[in-house]
Amino acid sequence: MQRELGIDIEQGAKRIEFLDSNCDAVEEKGYMKPFTPEQLTEMKDTLASTTIEINDIEEEKKTVMDEFKKRLEPYKEEQKELLANIKNKAKFVNEKCxxxxxxxxxxxxxxxxxxxxxxxxxxxxxxxxxxxxxxxxxxxxxx
Incomplete structure (x- = not known):
């Protein structure tokens, strides 16, 4: 079989008409359609700018999350101590006996x-x- 068919005919309606009139049947079929070099370059540029934006947002998120973590820390420690005291029904102390x-x-x-x-x-x-x-x-x- 030939690798290309009707390439010499103008792309668009004329090529489709040629292929349709010369084929045995038309079927829906899935396949991987390769990109042109221009399309690949455009996608790489888009990927680069998207990656930069994601990185900026992730850094901002980390900063905000660190602030929330610092605000939560004393409450988490208090919660931990209270849970241990409730669980043990007592508190460990070191005092004069x-x-x-x-x-x-x-x-x-x-x-x-x-x-x-x-x-x-x-x-x-x-x-x-x-x-x-x-x-x-x-x-x-x-x-």
Whole structure:
């Protein structure tokens, strides 16, 4: 088969009439139609300007998103802390606690400044050793 047919006839209605009158059938068919060098150059120029515009918009978007991120950051931190506190039904603190050794029960208790027992454990051997300076605690000022 020939690679070209009716190329010598003027493009447009005359060429279409020639092809239509000389063919066996006319069918709809999909195919890849190549571009002319001029069309390709025009598309490349359009692509370049489109790419530049996209880059400018992306940079502007990044700047705006960074500003939003900075504004959201303190709220996100607070949200994270509140969620952890709600989940644990408690808050981790590091504060002064008061240690009491019950030698009879052989236990050690730690109390917070509100007077609540926050932790207890068995006493270590060195905590059970008495000294002559230890007095029995009564919980009153009377000695």
């Amino acid at each position: 008061y240690k009491f050794v019950d030698r009879e029960a052989r236990m050690v208790g730690f109390y917070n400044e509100d007077g609540y027992l926050i932790d207890s454990r068995p006493a270590y051997a060195n905590e059970l050793q008495g000294t002559i300076f230890q007095m029995k605690r009564t919980g009153t000022d009377n000695i």
